[in-house]
Amino acid sequence: MAVTLPYGTEEPALGLAEGDDCTLQINIMYEVIPTIVCTMCLSFGLIYCFFGYRCLKMVLFFSGFTFGLAAVLLLYHKEPVLNSRLSLETQAGIGLGMGILCGLITTLVSAIGYTLSGLQLGSMICLAVLVVVRQFCPLAPEWVPIGSILAVGILTAVFTLLWHRLFMILYTSVLGAATVMLCADYIVGTFTLPDQVYNIFSHDSGRPLCWFDWAVIGTFPLLSAVGGLVQWKWTATELPHKEGFHKKQKKHVPKHRHFVQGGRRPHRKRRPPPLKRYAGDVLAPSYIQSLQERRMGTGSSCSSISSTITHTLIDFDFETGSMVPLTASPTPVCAV
Structure with missing residues (x-):
C-alpha cells in the first residue's frame, strides 16, 4: 500500500511478510526536505565524531543552542495553549532566539558550556543503555529512567568541569555517533529509535527491535570508540589558539637568560656612564x-x-x- 506525499510516493520501507515482522526490504522514495536535513546532520555528525575537539567553540555554541531549542519545544508540548495561540512562524522565531541566546552564553562562559555538554553526554549514554535494557526487562517504577538520567548527567557534568579535554572528546565523539546512528535509522526507512526513547517515558510496550535495528544501534558504540581514539591520538593533540598563545609566550622570553645554581642571577659588570663632552x-x-x-x-x-x-x-x-x-x-x- 503506497502513501502519497507532497514530494512523491513513498512505499513501505519494510516488506512485512505474514508471520515475519523483521524482513528488511528497502523500497522507499525519500522526501526532498527531510533528505537534505538528514544529509546535513550526517555531515555534522562525522565532523563532530572525528574533529569535534578542534572546533571547541562551535561545539559549545551548538550545545547551548540545542538545549535552548529543546527547552522551548518541550514547553510547547506541555502547554497546548501556547501551541494553539501562537503561529508557526512565531514559535520558530522564539525557538531560534532562545537557542542563539543559550549558545552565546555557553560560548562566552566556558564553565556553563562544559556543564551542559557533560549533562548531554550523560543523558545520551544513559538513554542508549535504557533502550537496550528495556528490550530484556521492564522499567517498572516511573522514576527509574528520569532518576538514572539525572544522576549520570550530573556525574559526567562534574567530571567534564574537572577534566575538560578528555570528556569533551568523549562528548563530541558520542554526539557525532548518535547523529550518524539516527541518520542511518532514517536511511534504512524505519526511524524507530525515537519511538523507542519515547516509549521509555510513556511506558508503552511498543514494537521490539529487529535485527537491522540492532545493527543500527551497534554503530553507536563502535563509531564513538573510533572517533574518540582518532581525536585522542591525532586530531585533538593541540588546539590552534593554544599553539599561537604558546608561540607568543616564547617570543617574550629573552634568549640570553641564564641562572646559576640556587636560582640567583649572576652579577654583571656595569659599564661606566659615558662622559659628556662639549x-x-x-x-x-x-x-x-x-x-x-x-x-x-x-x-x-x-x-x-x-x-x-x-x-x-x-x-x-x-x-x-x-x-x-x-x-x-x-x-x-x-x-x-
Whole structure:
C-alpha cells in the first residue's frame, strides 16, 4: 500500500511478510526536505565524531543552542495553549532566539558550556543503555529512567568541569555517533529509535527491535570508540589558539637568560656612564691666552712653548677621558 506525499510516493520501507515482522526490504522514495536535513546532520555528525575537539567553540555554541531549542519545544508540548495561540512562524522565531541566546552564553562562559555538554553526554549514554535494557526487562517504577538520567548527567557534568579535554572528546565523539546512528535509522526507512526513547517515558510496550535495528544501534558504540581514539591520538593533540598563545609566550622570553645554581642571577659588570663632552672642552684657557699674547706681541718663547705643551696635554686628556679641570694649567719651566 503506497502513501502519497507532497514530494512523491513513498512505499513501505519494510516488506512485512505474514508471520515475519523483521524482513528488511528497502523500497522507499525519500522526501526532498527531510533528505537534505538528514544529509546535513550526517555531515555534522562525522565532523563532530572525528574533529569535534578542534572546533571547541562551535561545539559549545551548538550545545547551548540545542538545549535552548529543546527547552522551548518541550514547553510547547506541555502547554497546548501556547501551541494553539501562537503561529508557526512565531514559535520558530522564539525557538531560534532562545537557542542563539543559550549558545552565546555557553560560548562566552566556558564553565556553563562544559556543564551542559557533560549533562548531554550523560543523558545520551544513559538513554542508549535504557533502550537496550528495556528490550530484556521492564522499567517498572516511573522514576527509574528520569532518576538514572539525572544522576549520570550530573556525574559526567562534574567530571567534564574537572577534566575538560578528555570528556569533551568523549562528548563530541558520542554526539557525532548518535547523529550518524539516527541518520542511518532514517536511511534504512524505519526511524524507530525515537519511538523507542519515547516509549521509555510513556511506558508503552511498543514494537521490539529487529535485527537491522540492532545493527543500527551497534554503530553507536563502535563509531564513538573510533572517533574518540582518532581525536585522542591525532586530531585533538593541540588546539590552534593554544599553539599561537604558546608561540607568543616564547617570543617574550629573552634568549640570553641564564641562572646559576640556587636560582640567583649572576652579577654583571656595569659599564661606566659615558662622559659628556662639549665643544669648548678642546681648547684650554692657557692656549687661548697664548694666542692672545702672540696677537698683541707681548708673549715670549717660553710662554709659547708652555702653551703648546699645555694644549697637547689637554688634548691627550680629552682622548683618554681624564677629568682634569680645564682651568688648571701646568706651570712652565723655562731656563734663564
